[in-house]
Amino acid sequence: MSEITADRTQDPAVEHGLAPPGAASDRLAVRRLTLTNFRSYPTLRLGLDRRPLVLVGANGAGKTNLLEAVSLLAPGRGLRRARLSELVHHDRPDDGWAVAATVDLPGGRTDIGTGMVKPEPGADRAERRAVRIDGATVRGPSALAEIVAMTWLTPEMDRLLVDAASARRRFLDRIVYGFDPAHAGRVAAYETAMRQRLRLLRGGGGDPAWLAALETTMAEKGVAISVARRQVVDRLDRACAAAETPFPQAGLRLLGAVEEWLAETPALAAEDRLRTALAANRAADGEAGRTSTGPHRSDLGVRYLAKDRPAETVSTGEQKALLIAIVLATARLQAAERGAAPLLLMDEVVAHLDKSRRNALFAELQALGAQAWLTGTDASLFAGLGDAAQFLRVDDGTVIGGEK
Numbered sequence: 001m002s003e004i005t006a007d008r009t010q011d012p013a014v015e016h017g018l019a020p021p022g023a024a025s026d027r028l029a030v031r032r033l034t035l036t037n038f039r040s041y042p043t044l045r046l047g048l049d050r051r052p053l054v055l056v057g058a059n060g061a062g063k064t065n066l067l068e069a070v071s072l073l074a075p076g077r078g079l080r081r082a083r084l085s086e087l088v089h090h091d092r093p094d095d096g097w098a099v100a101a102t103v104d105l106p107g108g109r110t111d112i113g114t115g116m117v118k119p120e121p122g123a124d125r126a127e128r129r130a131v132r133i134d135g136a137t138v139r140g141p142s143a144l145a146e147i148v149a150m151t152w153l154t155p156e157m158d159r160l161l162v163d164a165a166s167a168r169r170r171f172l173d174r175i176v177y178g179f180d181p182a183h184a185g186r187v188a189a190y191e192t193a194m195r196q197r198l199r200l201l202r203g204g205g206g207d208p209a210w211l212a213a214l215e216t217t218m219a220e221k222g223v224a225i226s227v228a229r230r231q232v233v234d235r236l237d238r239a240c241a242a243a244e245t246p247f248p249q250a251g252l253r254l255l256g257a258v259e260e261w262l263a264e265t266p267a268l269a270a271e272d273r274l275r276t277a278l279a280a281n282r283a284a285d286g287e288a289g290r291t292s293t294g295p296h297r298s299d300l301g302v303r304y305l306a307k308d309r310p311a312e313t314v315s316t317g318e319q320k321a322l323l324i325a326i327v328l329a330t331a332r333l334q335a336a337e338r339g340a341a342p343l344l345l346m347d348e349v350v351a352h353l354d355k356s357r358r359n360a361l362f363a364e365l366q367a368l369g370a371q372a373w374l375t376g377t378d379a380s381l382f383a384g385l386g387d388a389a390q391f392l393r394v395d396d397g398t399v400i401g402g403e404k
């Protein structure tokens with residue numbers, strides 16, 4: 001177990017001129033993080049200040065595991081999309097895992113706890129993720145979107161702009177949670193109704209009234225999902241195009257059937273259309289084992305504006321730079337609209353940047369007042385951050401501080 005205790009009387013963000021006194025609370029930052037039986041960490045307690053973090057350590061040291069723990073302070077399955085049981089430390093497979101954090105928010109501080117709850121022996125239920133906010137159990141992880149806005153970039157996302165639309169939708173939805181926290185509940189309700197409907201249809205029918213009720217939920221939530229995504233994508237598109245940074249400008253557009261309907265008709269008419277389409281497709285959906293229409297089929301279209309080309313046709317390095325540009329534009333817009341930049345988890349992002357882009361990223365993170373979590377195997381790449389970041393060394397399930 002290791003501990004780093006930040007000096008609470010003097011906020012280094014103020015001390016180092018990163019935030020004027022009094023404005024320091026206008027930040028979203030993890031101040032305390034406790035892991036129990038989580039991946040390679042039997043126990044870990046960290047006290048942190050509000051500055052960006054640099055986590056340096058050898059391959060396999062536990063850097064991504066730490067970011068993954070933080071990613072579970074948001075709705076969803078975390079940045080590896082792992083099953084809950086995979087997160088349990090190998091040596092104690094019969095115990096659960098837990099992640100607890102104290103988080104500074106604009107105007108307050110909140111305690112979040114999350115962990116795996118195992119079903120009773122013999123119960124016909126899978127394990128589930130429990131969430132507590134300020135000591136009270138909440139209904140599901142969706143409630144976390146009300147507290148923590150977060151976005152991440154990982155090496156697995158290098159092909160995000162090329163591969164299947166599902167990962168781009170998840171990336172976009174996470175961004176939308178940061179502007180419109182109710183979006184998380186909407187997405188969860190839509191997906192639950194979609195799964196229930198498919199289960200009935202696969203089973204060869206189902207009560208038509210029950211199917212109709214599920215389709216009504218899907219239509220209402222589905223159109224609300226598209227509307228919320230569209231509002232954010234429009235604003236983000238403008239923010240990306242207006243950005244003047246060394247990162248490329250991105251053009252963003254939402255693509256999909258529901259989006260096309262919404263361009264032509266009011267939301268209520270789009271709901272009717274989606275409900276009608278779902279009812280008409282029951283047999284085909286049951287046979288195919290998938291739902292043919294709805295916002296779960298939409299995509300985020302990204303263009304590389306300087307070349308006026310679709311993002312999937314530019315180089316891998318250019319695509320990575322585009323993703324960073326989108327994440328930074330998100331953070332800027334959120335800081336302006338909601339008073340604080342989101343947490344930014346950037347796993348192995350810095351190693352791929354040349355020096356000028358590295359320094360531009362560091363400058364931007366400081367200007368945003370974002371608590372970014374940056375990882376790398378080589379501390380020297382982060383020298384440009386100087387005192388603007390807290391440096392932690394990660395080593396085989398332990399973390400020690402003070403490293404520069």
Ligand SMILES: Nc1ncnc2c1ncn2[C@@H]1O[C@H](COP(=O)(O)OP(=O)(O)OP(=O)(O)O)[C@@H](O)[C@H]1O
Pocket residue numbers: 038039040041057058059060061062063064065066086087088089090091377394
């Ligand atoms: N459930 C688990 N229980 C115990 N250890 C685990 C568990 N899951 C992963 N690990 C271990 O955690 C280590 C990987 O940690 P992590 O992915 O965080 O490394 P990293 O510091 O990000 O390395 P890299 O620089 O290679 O990305 C591996 O040694 C892996 O075996």
Ligand SMILES: [Mg+2]
Pocket residue numbers: 063064065347
């Ligand atoms: Mg890693």
